[in-house]
Amino acid sequence: MLESPLLQSGEQVTRETFWGISHVGEAVFYYLAAVTIIVFLYGVYQRFARYTRGSEDWFDRLDDLPGRITSAAKTVASNEKQFNRDLVGGVMHAFIFWGFMTLLIGTTIIAIDIDIFRNLTAIITGERQSFFVGDFYLSYSLVMDAMGLLFVAGVSIALWRRYVSRTDRLHGKHTSREDDFLVWSLFFLGVGGYVQEGLRLLGTASVEAGSLAITSYEEVSFVGHFVADVMFVGGMTPGMAEAAYPIMWWSHAILAFVFVASIPFMKPFHMISSFANIVVKDEKAGKRLPGVPAALDADSGAESVDSFSWKEMLDQDACTKCGRCSSVCPAKASGRDLDPRDVILDLKQYRESVDAGGETTDIIADGGQVIASESMESCMSCMACMDACPVEIEHLKHFTKLNRQLTDQGDIQPSLQEVFQNVMQKGNTFGNSQRTRGDWTEDVDVEVPDAREQEVDYLWYVGDYPSYDDRNKKIAHSLARIFDAADVSFGILFDDEKYDGNDIRRVGEEFLYVELAGHHVETFDECEFDTLVTTDPHSYNTFKNEYPEVDFEEFADDPMMPFDVEEPWNPDGDIDVYHWTQVVEELIEENALGLDGTELDYTVTYHDPCHLGRYNDEYEAPRSLIRATGVDLHEMPRNRDNSYCCGGGGGGLWIEQEEEEKPSEERLREALEDTDAGSAVEKFVVACPMCMTMYEDGRKTGDFEDDIEIVDIAELVVEAIDAGGVSASATDAGTPSAPADD
CATH class of the missing domain: 1.20.950 (Fumarate Reductase Cytochrome B subunit)
Known part of the structure; x- marks a missing residue:
């Protein structure tokens, strides 16, 4: 070995740390x-x-701190979200x-x-x-x-x-x-x-x-x-x-x-x-939202920088400007005035300016200096931004508070104000008579029981669009036939069913949401059923994740709240809440519908609804039903948690937008051009009434009417039942057990 100043003691293998430094x-x-x-x-x-x-955050984010730290360390060390x-x-x-x-x-x-x-x-x-x-x-x-x-x-x-x-x-x-x-x-x-x-x-x-x-x-x-x-x-x-x-x-x-x-x-x-x-993240962020205190002068959470919770400030500081949220935002891709990253960083910049003695202004307003109202009106509440964020920023919580502030200020579009009025006065977003809510049952050739008058296994919440919209009524008809063919015990609430409230909550109308939740909980308590099943993933999300969080006792003395509910509803999950695809998947597995997977011969693709997929991680049940009909299913490049929003969520159905291309048009183009089957795709399959509405519109405005048909999974299943010769009374499989929770 050569002699060197590195050798401190004979042939000792080391080096001098401060070599050359006095x-x-x-x-x-x-x-x-x-x-x-x-x-x-x-x-x-x-x-x-x-x-x-x-301000204090709405729930304890430091519970089980060792477990949270361990989980965060795994996420960071694995770089999994990167x-x-x-x-x-x-x-x-x-x-x-x-x-x-x-x-x-x-x-x-x-x-x-x-x-x-x-x-x-x-x-x-x-x-x-x-x-x-x-x-x-x-x-x-x-x-x-x-x-x-x-x-x-x-x-x-x-x-x-x-x-x-x-x-x-x-x-x-x-x-x-x-x-x-x-x-x-x-x-x-x-x-x-x-x-x-x-x-x-x-x-x-x-x-x-x-x-x-x-x-x-x-x-x-x-x-x-x-x-x-x-x-x-x-x-x-x-x-x-x-x-x-x-x-x-x-x-x-x-x-x-x-x-x-x-x-x-x-x-x-x-x-x-x-x-x-990441340590203090909410595992249910977005799918559930913090409530607003019962006081009429309650702070929306976006009145001033003093309204920001410590978690919201941490969100702002955690943003690395990576732009992952921006790159997946369908509103931004459509040319709407929204960039999720900019909203978070604009809030941070304004907070730091005020902290440094800068001038204060309205945080959100029409053409606002901090956040423009047009930005929040553009949000579809699809949660793509949150799913893409590697540091668990809760964008939707920020956006909802900004929307609540807009609602408090009265700075909302007339079309959205009309929806609020319809819900307040008629109980539905269409403004139709509540007495006619169950009229769709007259046009289906099976009996639809009244769950208020008899005990049922499945209480079926039909929803606004399947009840009132002509195209979506076909989904309700199909699902009624499926339940009848499987010989399950089900019923609906007829005119005691109102709008579920999921999307008006996300556009800022919190107190109306609480009123709707109170009405439904009161109605549910008067019925005897085992499982609550919904047509719409939006309803599924709010019943499963948000109704149990509502503090009804806080509103018990409010004369504006026409319900008599004080206890939390289903806080321990004793009542199972399912989307209908989860229930029917179990029925098919038990051969209650007599399908053998050879009935239909179409080439199809499937669109994951945001509220069923990203919100609630249910991807397999819809695909299982589609395959059970015998069709050839081809996945679009953006599928499952990377699915592209239809544009209808977060009030998108009701708000007029200026956009370069509708999200529904882009999605249909993807189905026909980017999917492996290409133009051979015959049917675009959905599992959400809002998606049905948006894609039927996009098929017309995007000039796809001669290229592809929009169908709901329920319609495919009924067609397969008819093709297989299974009538409404042909099966005697009995009432199956409820499916395992997703």
């Missing part, structure tokens, strides 16, 4: 390190102190994350050895000892070089995507110099570490016969070894490297200090806030 330099380094840590801790303290001044819809982005982030963490751990190990272990051993044994030697040192050097290389590779991909290929979603109105600072500082920290290592290896090497001779065991530092070789070939001598090393060392150290000190004050803070945000 004792004065070491003292200055520790001083700057202390200042950096103080600035970092103070900045983090300021951030979290601001959260404590936020790979969602973006393989290259996932690989990039994994390289950066694990490379950064390895380098951070490596730096911490050296600090422990120098500042703790050596001093402790000196006190205990009278001799300073180090564990940074031998096999540990060799393993350390190898791992640091390998993971550092991945780190540089990941940052290089980030630079390429940001500045060369210019990935669209990475750029927007909030793109700033701090984005440049983050990515370039990481790049120079990673590359600078290797340059520093190369200088050290070259400066401690010898030259024999014109060749560079580096200490043999340092070959484990394969990247640093390569850099040293390149420098030597380029004309640098060991003496030049030794002279340049302190300059590089200090440059690297100062950049590291600046980066660490800046973390609480700039974009790098997301390394802390994002993890915290």
Whole structure:
């Protein structure tokens, strides 16, 4: 082995940590390190102190904290959400994350050895000892070089995507110099570490016969070894490297200090806030929404920055500007005035401005300075933004509060105001007489029982559109025939059924929603049934996830609430709530409908409804029913949790929009052009009455009437039953058990 300044004791395998740095330099380094840590801790303290001044969140997000931390650590460590819809982005982030963490751990190990272990051993044994030697040192050097290389590779991909290929979603109105600072500082920290290592290896090497001779065991530092070789070939001598090393060392150290000190004050803070945000996430975010206190002057949550909850502020700080939410937003893709990322960052920017003494204004208004009312009117409540977000930002909660503020201010479109009036006066969104709600049953050739008059197994909530809309009545007819053919015990509420309230809640009308919930709970309590089944996924979502959350007792003394309910409804899930596809899937599995999977011969594709899929993770039941009819099912490229919204949710059915292309038109184009079967697709299958309405409209406006037919799964199943010769009374399978919960 060659003689080298690296050898501290005979042939001991290690290196001098402060090689080439004077004792004065070491003292200055520790001083700057202390200042950096103080600035970092103070900045983090300021951030979290601001959260404590936020309003209380609506439920306990710190319950089972150890479990939450463990779950968050798994999510972050696996980078699982980073790979969602973006393989290259996932690989990039994994390289950066694990490379950064390895380098951070490596730096911490050296600090422990120098500042703790050596001093402790000196006190205990009278001799300073180090564990940074031998096999540990060799393993350390190898791992640091390998993971550092991945780190540089990941940052290089980030630079390429940001500045060369210019990935669209990475750029927007909030793109700033701090984005440049983050990515370039990481790049120079990673590359600078290797340059520093190369200088050290070259400066401690010898030259024999014109060749560079580096200490043999340092070959484990394969990247640093390569850099040293390149420098030597380029004309640098060991003496030049030794002279340049302190300059590089200090440059690297100062950049590291600046980066660490800046973390609480700039974009790098997301390394802390994002993890915290994942820890305190709501597993049911979006599918359930926080209520509003019963007081008439209750704060909507968006009146001022003082209304923001600590979680909402954490959401804002956790945003990394990655644009994943923007890239999947159907409203943005349609040319509507909405970018989910910008809404979150606009709120953050305004909050920080007010905190700094800036001027206050209405947070949301027509053409507002912070958020424009048009932006919230554009939202379809499809939750694609939340599903795509890698740091669990709860966009829909922010949007709903903004919509509530619009409603409180009276700044809503006349068409939406008309819907509110219809629901208040008639109990439905159409404004039709409530007495005619069950009239659709007169046109179906089976008996539809009244669940108010007899005990049933399945209480079927039909919904507004299947009750009043001519096209969607066919779905109600089909489902009634399916239940009758399977010989199940079912019934409906006729004129005691009102609108479920799911979407008017999402456009801001909270008190009307509570009134509807109270009416239905009161009605449910008067009926005898085992399972609540819905036609509409929107109804399914609100009955399953939101009705149990309503605090009826808080409204018990309110004369404006015409119901007598004080206890929570179904808080423990004793009453099963299902979408009809889940129930019928069980019926088919029990052969209650006599289908053998050969009845129909169509080429079809299926559209996942947002409220059944992304909201409630039900993807298999609808597909199982479609396949049971014998058709040839081809998936669209955007399917399951990546499904593209029809445009009808979040009030989209009722609000007039200016858009370049309707979401329904784009989706039908995708079905006919991007699906494997292409133009051979004959039927576009849906499982939601709102989807049916939007796609029938899109078929006309997009000029697809001669190309494809829109059908509901229930219509396919009935056609298969008829093709198989199963009549309404042909089966005697009896009443099946309720399906397992999804």
